[in-house]
Amino acid sequence: MMRLDLLGISCALCCALTACERQMKDMYRQPRYDTGEASPLFPDTKSMRPPPEGSVPAAIGERSATSSGRGGREELAAREIANAASGPAPMTLALLKRGQERYSIYCLPCHSALGDGDGPVVRRGFPRPPSYHEQRLRDAPDRHFFDVITNGYGVMYPYADRITPEDRWAIVAYIRALQLSRNVKTASLPADARRQRAALPGASGAAR
Numbered sequence: 001m002m003r004l005d006l007l008g009i010s011c012a013l014c015c016a017l018t019a020c021e022r023q024m025k026d027m028y029r030q031p032r033y034d035t036g037e038a039s040p041l042f043p044d045t046k047s048m049r050p051p052p053e054g055s056v057p058a059a060i061g062e063r064s065a066t067s068s069g070r071g072g073r074e075e076l077a078a079r080e081i082a083n084a085a086s087g088p089a090p091m092t093l094a095l096l097k098r099g100q101e102r103y104s105i106y107c108l109p110c111h112s113a114l115g116d117g118d119g120p121v122v123r124r125g126f127p128r129p130p131s132y133h134e135q136r137l138r139d140a141p142d143r144h145f146f147d148v149i150t151n152g153y154g155v156m157y158p159y160a161d162r163i164t165p166e167d168r169w170a171i172v173a174y175i176r177a178l179q180l181s182r183n184v185k186t187a188s189l190p191a192d193a194r195r196q197r198a199a200l201p202g203a204s205g206a207a208r
């Protein structure tokens with residue numbers, strides 16, 4: 001009797017699992033169009049829809065724009081020229097604010113708000129970037145930061161398709177401000193900032 005029950009239960013389980021498997025297969029086989037397949041749904045019978053009028057292609061890279069790759073190469077060459085011609089803009093508060101905003105969007109997730117490389121994405125397992133406050137990066141020229149944003153660096157991917165050359169320079173200016181925030185000599189501060197610094201707790205012992 002007991003054995004019969006067991007048999008019944010295993011039979012029921014088997015049936016249930018098979019049904020489940022069939023359901024999964026049905027999901028694999030749900031109706032969809034293959035690339036380039038015709039469709040009666042649209043007057044031009046194409047299932048692949050053209051982009052809405054006025055759309056600007058955002059894809060970049062060697063193979064963008066045309067299947068021959070020519071468009072992508074031309075675009076890259078034009079960008080090279082734009083990159084080479086661009087240079088740091090004069091430092092203004094507006095430039096720094098723009099840089100801070102762009103930095104917060106594009107760089108902070110890994111490099112952190114302080115620039116020490118402990119951003120939220122890194123805390124979840126992405127390789128840790130070097131701190132902007134290490135001597136080598138303090139000494140690096142502005143152009144190095146611009147080039148890293150443009151071309152990527154090691155495991156860091158490039159940002160040229162998302163950040164215009166002007167905005168890259170704004171970010172560089174902001175990174176310089178971040179670096180300064182950790183490494184400024186008291187003597188180089190304006191008088192009112194020196195007074196504020198002197199009023200900070202423990203300032204006398206830390207005077208540099």
Ligand code: HEC
Pocket residue numbers: 103106107108109110111121126127128129130144145148149153154155156159163171
């Ligand atoms: C997805 C994470 C991530 C984001 C977002 C990111 N980076 Fe990085 N970055 C890295 C990692 C990781 C490295 C170290 C790469 C390596 O050494 O392989 C790095 C390295 C760098 C370096 C150091 C290059 C050197 O000489 O060692 C600079 C400068 C830099 N990033 C700037 C930026 C700027 C500016 C942005 C925003 C426009 C940015 N990064 C966005 C992950 C990121």
